[in-house]
Amino acid sequence: MYGLLFESIQHFIQLDYGEEAWQQILEHAGIKNMVFTTHKIYRDQIMLDLAASASHVVQDKTSEEYLGYFGTCFVDFCASYGYDKILRTAGRNYRDFLIGIDNLHETIRFSYPKLKSPSFIVESEDANGCTLIYRSVRQGYTSYVAGQLSHCAKKFYNVDVKVTLKENVVKNNRTNATFRLEFDNKGYDHVKKAAICPEYRTVLGATFLKLFPFCILFDEKFVIQHVGESLANLIGNVTKTKLEDHFSLRRPLFDFTWENILSLQKVIFELEAVNKFELPQNKSSSSKKSSHSKKLLLKGQMKLLKEWKMVAFLCTPLITNLEDMQKMGLYINDLNMFDNSREMVLKGWHNASQLEHRVDQQVAASKKIEENLKQQEQWRRKGDLLLYSMMPITIAKRLKNGEDPINTCETFDCVTIMFCYFVGFDEMCGRASPLQVVEFINNVFIVFDDVVDRHKAFKVETLGDAIYMVAGGVPDRQPGHTERLANLSLEFVEKASAFKDPLSGTNLQARIGMHIGSIAAGLVGRKTSQYCLFGDTVNTASRMQSYGEAGKIHISEPCKEYLQDKGFIIKYRGYLEVKGKGLQTTYWLEGREDEEELHNKLIQTDLRKYTRKPPR
Structure with missing residues (x-):
């Protein structure tokens, strides 16, 4: 199937549904970044796949309805050609x-x-x-x-x-x-x-065959009665033999019967030689006979001659250039003078090389475009990864769809905020070289970034004094974000202890603080925009970290209330005077209960809930 058909589909899908829809259809059909070329041959199945994919992506028609739509696209597209x-x-x-x-x-x-x-x-x-x-x-x-x-x-x-x-x-x-x-x-x-036709004398058979040097006369039983002079020179004496012994019907795609021939007298027929004919060559030829490398193909019209009770196949050899003539054993003088056979052969010979060169150029250009599109797709992915590292994926996608950054600003009723500080980092910076500091903190952050991705949290930022800030429930409002950040914090403490100070060799200790509450969030700044969180919840979480202890997770009372009976080990710390917050009740998050202990605790909770005291 030629690329022209697919170009028509691409043109009108892009026109009616947009470029993004077309790319999604290609991707769903398994031919992402495909570039169609007019004269290139493609698999027939591709069009059926495109119809099914269009129905899946756009969801406004069935696949059969899309095939009908593709048919109308081709008609309109052909008009431009x-x-x-x-x-x-x-x-x-x-x-x-x-x-x-x-x-x-x-x-x-x-x-x-x-x-x-x-x-x-x-x-x-x-x-x-x-x-x-x-x-x-x-x-x-x-x-x-x-x-x-x-x-x-x-x-x-x-x-x-x-x-x-x-x-x-x-x-x-x-x-x-x-x-x-x-x-x-x-x-x-x-x-x-x-129509009323005047009476004329019957044309003699010899005259008829001279008028049409490429013709075959056969009767109702498909027995060849006469052959035109030029065709006889080419295929030899085949009279009184069956037509199907020498030729097969190539077009139209119908059974080769007498009834079909009579009903298709206004349709072009193509007969292809069953075998290659061996003909005497000219005197300069080294051999007396030669079997030509290309089969003879005859193209013409079937006409019923009622007076003769025969059908005449008025035809001419289908030849596109001089090379075809040589392969068939034909010469210019063999061709008809009253049609365009000679001109077509000579013009085809003159233009074939130019056309072939242009087609090759077009195919090469389409391949180059495909390669460029693949490379563009790779760079687009890299750009997306860089963008997603700067802001949440959902926010980045909204911006890519043309949404105004100011619309990303919104309030969240319940968000979990966690701050993590690496104890002793300031002292390490004073002792180690800048390269050692950067290499060390980079290795730590790579591990922590991995943990954040696994727990589906959002890394808000990292500050210069080794503070790592993480949020849950923003910008995607998902349930269970406090539990996920609690598990993340426990893993942070464990992972941090595996790193050692490059100079002293002591294990790194993380000091973590957590709090939940409401915040406002949105993109800030036009250059190097950053998705920032604002509100008292952020300040309280920061205070939980700064008032904590090395290797421990310090949580607020709202955090404790949310995490209790969720399988976490929480210990009461006491009352604490927090700067700017007054007297606060805080807790330590120390780990997770094992499965058996958690199971027994849940049973006891259920028993207390459903067991009533007997009446006095």
């Missing part, structure tokens, strides 16, 4: 257009030589429409075809058509479908009126 002129002049009315669809495919075959076009035949018609047979080597595209048929009628002939799929059978890996097209069939009345 100039094919609308061909479609508008294909017939006087929509009926003529339907009869000649196969011929339209043949018209564009020279631009797209590997085209695997379907075949159409108007099986029957009446004043209210027609029955159309559709044959294709592809499966699953009936909705796509229906979209094209209805849109062509409206766009080029101003006719409203109702397309109904009556039958769809897959046989020998080919689609055999029957459509009923309901429309005002104005052209049907003109067909019923037979």
Whole structure:
């Protein structure tokens, strides 16, 4: 399937749904960063995958409805390539257009030589429409075809058509479908009126064969009766033999029967030689006979000659350049003078190399674009990671979607704040070199950052005097944030003790304080914006840290009330005069209870809850 079809889909998806939706569709279809090129061949399955992915991403149509939409996209997109002129002049009315669809495919075959076009035949018609047979080597595209048929009628002939799929059978890996097209069939009345032709004398067979040097006359039993002079020179004496012994039907995609031939007299046929013919060569040839490397392909029209009770296949060899002629054993003089055979061969020879070069350039350019898009995607990920390290992911995504930073400012009723300070860090800075200090604190923060990610908390900031601030429940309002920060704090104390002072060798000790309450939060600053937290809760958590002790976790009373009966070991510290806060009741968070102890405690709690005292 040529890239032109996929380019039409890309163009209108981007136009109707936006670039972001198109990228999501590509990613869901498993072809992220795919760049389609007009003359490149792609897998047929890709279009079906795009339809399913579009339905999944946009969620406004089914996959079959999207295939119909893709069909209309292709019709509109072809207009930008100039094919609308061909479609508008294909017939006087929509009926003529339907009869000649196969011929339209043949018209564009020279631009797209590997085209695997379907075949159409108007099986029957009446004043209210027609029955159309559709044959294709592809499966699953009936909705796509229906979209094209209805849109062509409206766009080029101003006719409203109702397309109904009556039958769809897959046989020998080919689609055999029957459509009923309901429309005002104005052209049907003109067909019923037979044209009045004057009487002429019967043309002699010899004259007929001279007029059409490439022709085959065969009877109802498909026995070859006569062959044109040029074709006879090419394939030898094949009269009185069966047509199917020498040729197979390549197009249209219908059974090669007498009835189908009579009903398809306005459709272009292609017959391909079954075997390679061995012909005498010119005198300069070193061998007397040679088997040509390319099979003969004949293209033309089937016409019934009633007086002779035969069908004449009026054809010409399908040749695109001089190289094809040599492979088939043909010469310029063999070709017809009354059609464009000679001109097409010579022009094809002249333009083929330029066209091939341009196609190669286009394919190379598309590959380069794909590589650039992949590289761009890698840098985008790196940029996202850098951005997410500066602010919460949810806030960063809101900014990427164009939201004003001021809208990120909001209040939170319940947030857990934790401050961690490394005891003795100031003294270490006075003794160690700057490089030693930076290397040491960097190693500690890398470990702590890992812990924060695992507990799904938010690292607010790190200050120069080795203070590490973490928050839970902001900016994402999630339940259980106090428990997660309690577990995180316990792990901080454990992880910190594994680090040693680079000079003294003593173990590092963390001093931690926790508090819960309400805050305000939002992005601050235009340059190097930072997501900051404000409020008395932040100050109280900081005081819990500064009034704590090395290697311990100091928590406020609200924290204790929230964590009790949650499996944590909490000990009463006492009353403490806190600067700016007055007398405060505080506690130590010392660890977690083991599973058995926690289980027994929960049982005792339940017993106290449901056991009543007996009446006196």
